[in-house]
Amino acid sequence: MLQTYLKAENMKFKRSLFRKLILLVPAALILTSVVLMYVGMGLDGFSSVMVCNWCMPVASLSVVFLCHLVNNKDQKHQYRTLYSLPISLKKTFISKTILTALNLLVISLLLSLVTVISECISSGTLAPAGLTGYYIMGYCLLWFSLLWQIPFCLFLDQKVGFTCSVIINLFASALGGLFLYLTPVFWFFPYSWTARFMVTLFGVTTNGLPASPGSRLLLSLGESLLLLLISITAVFLLSALFSRWYRKQVYRR
Template sequence: MLRTYLAAENLKFKRTLFRKLILYIPAALILIAVIFLSVGIGLGGFSCSIVCNWCVPIASLSIVILCHLVNNKEQKHNYRTIYSLPIDLKNTFISKTILIALNLLLISLLLSLISIISEYMQSGDLSAFKYTGYYVLGYCLLWLTLLWQIPFCLFLDQKAGFVGSMIINLIFTGFGGLFLSLTPIFWFFPYSWTARFMITLFRVLPNGLLVQGGTRQILSLGQSSLLVVVSLLTAVVLTFLFAHWYRGQVYRN
């Protein structure tokens, strides 16, 4: 049944900005990386600049934009488009969450492809393609740590508005990514999970530089597995929590 809801949600965004962002966001990251490298920022290299800017803060901003576009479809009609339908609003919210997650996954896979190509262009050696699995898996794991933000931002967008949710996400992502991600406290602040995983998977610090010496910031296999489990559980709990809230919110409106 959920597949039917997901198909219905997907049809709403055919030939819209929601779909086009799958290409626009990677293109923007490429442009940012080129600009940064041209002025001497992001000395770790092009692929390091891509993953660093993605984790802090472009990924969070992308989620805010995607969530706003999804919410806006119903809000601009004051929810009249779903009042008359015999549907389960919990499933509607869950399908919206899954649709955004799939779009985010496509963006992540495209970024992994860009990183692979950039490594090949820099090294001039086909051996760069040996790291295909490494980049794909790395970006997919980063994607997992971002999933919890989707239901939260769907909620935040309705409560604080687009500008408000963007400012909140920018502040929290910057604070968590630049400061808390390098401390043991990162476990208790979800906005720092992606940055800490980036350090572990790609050996890139939030400032765009490569990790030098020591491995204090690198999570062990057990810690990395725990972070994946915690991220997924948080995403599932928030999705069902806000799905219940969404049903009541729509009926009140």
């Protein structure tokens, strides 16, 4: 049954900006990274600059934009066409979450391929191509750490609007990605998870410099698995919580 809801949601976005962001986000990220390299801010190489920009703050902003576009389709009609249909609003919310997550996954996979290509170009050999699986896994783990933001931003966008959602996410991602990820508090502040995964997986800190071997910022295998489990649990709990909230909106309108 959920597959039907996914197909219905997916049909809303044919030839829309929601689909185009799959290419626009990587393109903007590549351009930004090239500019930063040109002005001398990419000391550890292009791929490091790109993953830093992705983790802080482009990824969070991408989630906000995607969630806003998903909500905006129904907001244009003030939700009349949605609330008048004999459908499960809970499943509708979950399908919106899944569709946004899939778009974010495609963006992540494209970024991993761009990383491999850039590493091959910078090294002048095809040796980095052998690490394609590692880069894909790395970006997929970063993707898992971002998933909790999707149900949260779908809720936030509808409650406080797009502008406030951008401000909140920018502030929170800056706080988590620049400061709190350096402390043990990062376990309790979800916006820090992506930055901590980035340091562990790619060996680069959020200022673009390489992490020193044996740094306390590097997670062990057990800690990485625990953080992954926490990330997955968070997205399920938030999806369940906000889908129940979304379902109740029909009684308020």
